[in-house]
Amino acid sequence: MLQQLAGRCGPWLVGDGPESDIVVSTRIRLARNLAQFPFVRRCSPQDRAAIEKTIRDRFQNVEQLRQLIYIDVDELSDVDRQFLMERQLISRELAEGTGQRGVAIDPDERFSVMVNEEDHLRIQVMASGLNPQVAWEQINAIDDLIGQQVVYAFHRRLGYLTACPTNVGTGMRVSIMIHLPAMVMTEEIQRVFRSFQKMGLAVRGLYGEGTQPRGDFYQISNQITLGRSEKELIDQVVEVARVCIQWERRAREALLRSNDKSVQDAISRAYAILQTTHTISSEETMELLSRVRMGVSLGLIEDVPITVLNKLFIHTQPAHLQKIRGIRLDTSDRNVERASYLKEHLAKQR
Amino acid sequence: MKCQRCDKRATFHITELTGANGHKEIHLCEVCISSYLHDPASNKATSGTIQNVGPQAFKMAQTAEELAELDQKCCPVCGMAFYEFRQAGRLGCPHDYVCFERELEPLLGSIHGKTRHTGKTPRLGRVTTEAQTQLIRLRREMHEAVQCEDYERAGRLRDQIRRLEEQC
Ligand SMILES: [Zn+2]
Ligand SMILES: [Zn+2]
Numbered sequence: 001m002l003q004q005l006a007g008r009c010g011p012w013l014v015g016d017g018p019e020s021d022i023v024v025s026t027r028i029r030l031a032r033n034l035a036q037f038p039f040v041r042r043c044s045p046q047d048r049a050a051i052e053k054t055i056r057d058r059f060q061n062v063e064q065l066r067q068l069i070y071i072d073v074d075e076l077s078d079v080d081r082q083f084l085m086e087r088q089l090i091s092r093e094l095a096e097g098t099g100q101r102g103v104a105i106d107p108d109e110r111f112s113v114m115v116n117e118e119d120h121l122r123i124q125v126m127a128s129g130l131n132p133q134v135a136w137e138q139i140n141a142i143d144d145l146i147g148q149q150v151v152y153a154f155h156r157r158l159g160y161l162t163a164c165p166t167n168v169g170t171g172m173r174v175s176i177m178i179h180l181p182a183m184v185m186t187e188e189i190q191r192v193f194r195s196f197q198k199m200g201l202a203v204r205g206l207y208g209e210g211t212q213p214r215g216d217f218y219q220i221s222n223q224i225t226l227g228r229s230e231k232e233l234i235d236q237v238v239e240v241a242r243v244c245i246q247w248e249r250r251a252r253e254a255l256l257r258s259n260d261k262s263v264q265d266a267i268s269r270a271y272a273i274l275q276t277t278h279t280i281s282s283e284e285t286m287e288l289l290s291r292v293r294m295g296v297s298l299g300l301i302e303d304v305p306i307t308v309l310n311k312l313f314i315h316t317q318p319a320h321l322q323k324i325r326g327i328r329l330d331t332s333d334r335n336v337e338r339a340s341y342l343k344e345h346l347a348k349q350r
Numbered sequence: 351m352k353c354q355r356c357d358k359r360a361t362f363h364i365t366e367l368t369g370a371n372g373h374k375e376i377h378l379c380e381v382c383i384s385s386y387l388h389d390p391a392s393n394k395a396t397s398g399t400i401q402n403v404g405p406q407a408f409k410m411a412q413t414a415e416e417l418a419e420l421d422q423k424c425c426p427v428c429g430m431a432f433y434e435f436r437q438a439g440r441l442g443c444p445h446d447y448v449c450f451e452r453e454l455e456p457l458l459g460s461i462h463g464k465t466r467h468t469g470k471t472p473r474l475g476r477v478t479t480e481a482q483t484q485l486i487r488l489r490r491e492m493h494e495a496v497q498c499e500d501y502e503r504a505g506r507l508r509d510q511i512r513r514l515e516e517q518c
Contacts, residue, residue: 036482036518037489038428038443044493118440144473151476151518153444158458159467161444165454166461168447170469227464 001069002080005087006323010109010126013310017129021297022245024177024217024310025126027088028135028234030143031162031171032121033153039163040116048100048116055115058149059104065145068104068113073097079328082319088126093117111142118163119171121146130176130241132234140230159226169226174234176241181216181294182251183244185263215286215313220244252298267295275346279335285316285342304346312345353379358439381439425449427487443486444478481514488514 012025033039037051059065073081073094081095090103094117101116114122123146125139153161160171167173183189220241222233255263270291273280280288293309295301314320316338322329329337353360360377421433430442432450441447447454458465488511495504 033444035444035478036485036515038486039441041438041440042428042430042442044489046493047489140470143470147473147476151478151482152472154472154477155444155447155467156477157466158447159469159471161447163440165441165458168458169462169467172469224462226458226462227466227468229469233469 001071002083002323003326005109006083006320009311009314010087012109012126012128013307013314014128015306015310017127017131019245020129020306022179022248023130023241024179025128026131026135027124027126027175027177028132028139029122029124029173029175030139031119031160031167031173032123032143032146033161033163034120035151035153037120040118040120041163043099043116045099051120052100052102052115054150055104055113055121058146061149062145064142065104065149068106070102070104072100072102074100074102079319079322083323086314086317086319090114091117091122094122111138113142113146119167130238130245132174132176132238135174136230136234166223167225170228170230170233172225172230172233173221174237175219175221176237177217177219178241178244178248179215179217179290179293180244180248181290182255183248184216185255186251188247188251215290217290252294256298264300267291267298267300271295271301271346274342277339277342279332280339280342281335282317282338285338286313289313289316308345312342315345316341353377353382355379355382358382358437379439381436420453423450423453427483427490429490443483445483445486479518481517485511485514485518 012027015024017023017026034051034054037043037047040048040051043051056070059068059070071084073084073090076084081090084090084103085092085095087109089105089109089112091114094101094103094114097117099116101114103115104113106112109126111123111125114124123139123142125135125142127135127138155161159169162168162171180189220237222237224233228236270288274285274288274292289309289312292301292304293306296304296306296309315324318334321334321337321341324341325337352358354377356379358379358381360379421431421436423432424430425442425446426449427445428443430446432453435441435446435450441450455465488507492504492507492511495501495507
């Protein structure tokens with residue numbers, strides 16, 4: 001199953017969603033718990049097994065849920081866990097956790113349901129570009145299907161009850177992954193940060209292998225989950241995303257208009273390095289791909305579609321490289337393999 | 351990764367831009383994030399170690415004695431003591447929202463600004479029943495009985511659990 005996933009990519013990465021020159025994906029997740037079990041951290045091994053069994057059994061009753069592929073994450077190798085994480089099908093917490101836990105994956109990778117993460121269920125939907133409406137309709141329907149099979153922990157005043165009080169209420173986190181290379185270059189990104197903080201929104205960079213944000217990707221998501229409807233929460237995040245899109249577009253235009261050729265130079269150098277290098281780290285790959293991605297959006301690079309770049313961001317990450325090549329590789333072998341993979345896929349375009 | 355302000359696990363990763371290409375990584379736990387977001391003055395001092403901010407988040411506990419007393423309070427269903435929540439930042443079971451309601455209220459207010467859910471409700475209106483809550487308690491008691499090798503009690507509890515499970 002994982003081997004099949006390795007060579008492909010999820011539809012959310014295809015890059016045909018609205019605003020996909022700047023917005024990579026829209027993700028919504030819902031935290032849900034079963035009423036008759038303690039929260040995961042306080043579960044005995046028997047409780048965890050019983051939760052998993054309940055979920056898997058009940059999923060069999062519903063056609064749309066029966067076709068999900070269930071993966072026992074506890075049984076997986078480290079590489080496979082990391083692979084699912086790079087793919088954004090599971091969270092870091094589920095990958096690095098312990099005990100009975102798993103994930104049910106839609107064969108088309110449109111959604112996944114994590115079992116025994118911090119909450120009993122973490123339902124997640126991914127859509128390409130800025131697509132909150134589609135993502136919400138889909139996750140709302142899945143939530144209703146599951147909610148007819150199990151009884152959720154729900155409190156009349158506080159809503160859906162979660163292990164952490166920061167998720168209580170709607171249990172919803174909507175995250176928009178956005179690519180802001182021009183704003184990083186022009187240092188305008190600081191303006192974004194100031195306004196985010198005032199609005200109680202969280203922003204984080206997308207991590208590479210290390211802990212530094214790479215590739216100028218940022219994630220905008222809501223912090224508040226209680227006291228507002230799902231629609232209000234989504235609208236607020238989308239509104240901020242739209243402001244970022246506008247600012248990023250303006251920053252890109254300004255960079256293009258300026259007489260200074262340094263931006264064009266940075267973009268074409270990045271492209272040249274990716275096509276000719278013999279060894280390259282995942283961090284540098286993300287930085288350079290980010291520039292090329294902007295170059296494509298600006299029309300400076302015409303021979304590679306954004307889909308291919310979106311895919312390369314994921315496929316050049318450590319576990320993906322190893323799955324695609326079908327062997328375990330240490331860091332220096334990976335860097336060599338990554339360079340040849342990039343060369344292959346960027347050359348194909350010409 | 352640990353929270354930069356206390357010893358808990360950091361679940362929030364914020365990248366703050368500090369000017370001229372510099373950025374600062376901020377890693378905070380669920381409890382510290384709310385004071386970070388709501389107290390701009392504290393944002394300056396994210397590096398280095400700052401003492402556990404747990405007690406400050408529960409402003410209603412005025413004195414050390416009151417806090418100590420609150421810390422010992424336990425949930426009758428899952429058995430979690432309040433200090434365990436302060437340490438881990440995670441609750442033990444759904445019933446904690448009921449039995450620690452008064453204690454959680456100021457925290458929920460500081461995290462979310464509001465304390466009443468206005469979003470969707472479960473389809474078919476299926477809400478938590480008393481039987482489901484009791485199942486959590488009975489399973490814990492059975493687990494404890496097995497560990498104490500009190501198999502007679504464990505057997506009685508198991509029968510009770512089976513009966514309740516059929517109702518749920
Ligand atoms: Zn902390
Ligand atoms: Zn409890």
